[in-house]
Amino acid sequence: DAGVIQSPRHEVTEMGQEVTLRCKPISGHNSLFWYRQTMMRGLELLIYFNNNVPIDDSGMPEDRFSAKMPNASFSTLKIQPSEPRDSAVYFCASSLEEPPSGYISKQGQGNTEAFFGQGTRLTVV
């Protein structure tokens, strides 16, 4: 598997424009995360999907941000309109939750580690 694939790798846009970031998770993974990394705030979880359903979007900064996962192999994070303070590196990650959420055995079953894409560096000028 090629790993988590994000596109574009770099994006420079003008303030007010719409930006769409794309992510292809690892095949077979059922959880997908979008993170934002800045010097000031570190790695922040924006939204988390499980089986294509948004489970927790409490980290999404404001209504200008939206995320979708129309199928198991694709997700988008959209910013409209973009602002300079949105400049950051945006990471997508995927993992496999098995067995169902809420269970870890002593043998260590449960959620696997999250594999990260290479990130999209967004600059809003």
Added chain:
Amino acid sequence: AQKVTQAQTEISVVEKEDVTLDCVYETRDTTYYLFWYKQPPSGELVFLIRRNSFDEQNEISGRYSWNFQKSTSSFNFTITASQVVDSAVYFCALIWMDSSYKLIFGSGTRLLVRP
């Protein structure tokens, strides 16, 4: 509240020195996972280790070792005989079971290994 604290912002060592990166976590849950990730200068996040809350055994992988102590809520990471290629930002992270598997990160420790 769930939280991961990496108090060391930056560490600088000379090659071949041993170095320990500290991680302290907070969670009300008895079931959780802890992780370490490495972010080299190229920017990608590389998984290093996962440990669940039932398994307090320390782990060694080559020059890397991890010391998990529930009594002090710590999951420290030691690099033995550090090398220049170990220079990176290292993140400790936590998933707890009543969260919807949110993976939250500490603020990271920047390690600089000088030749």
